[in-house]
Amino acid sequence: MSVKPDQAxxxxxxxxxxxxxxxAAGDGQVITGRIHRGDENGSTTYQYSTVTLDS
Incomplete structure (x- = not known):
């Protein structure tokens, strides 16, 4: 079995x-990306993807 984020x-x-x-990711999701600009006071955006299980 493997866990795969939906990158599509x-x-x-x-x-x-x-x-x-x-x-924090929601139910059935994982954080799959992050972009940060600047120093510790800069701005950040996060990428979330839904997780599926393949057997």
Missing amino acids: HPMWTELYDENDHYA
């Missing part, structure tokens, strides 16, 4: 201030 349909979040947010 990833979802990106809006931009967040890096020092003032909490990021």
Whole structure:
């Protein structure tokens, strides 16, 4: 069995201030990407993908 994120349909979040947010994947999702600009006060966006199980 293997766990595979759906890279065909990833979802990106809006931009967040890096020092003032909490990021967590929802049910059945994993964080598959992250883009950060600037220093610790810069902005960050996250990519989430749905997880499927292959047997």
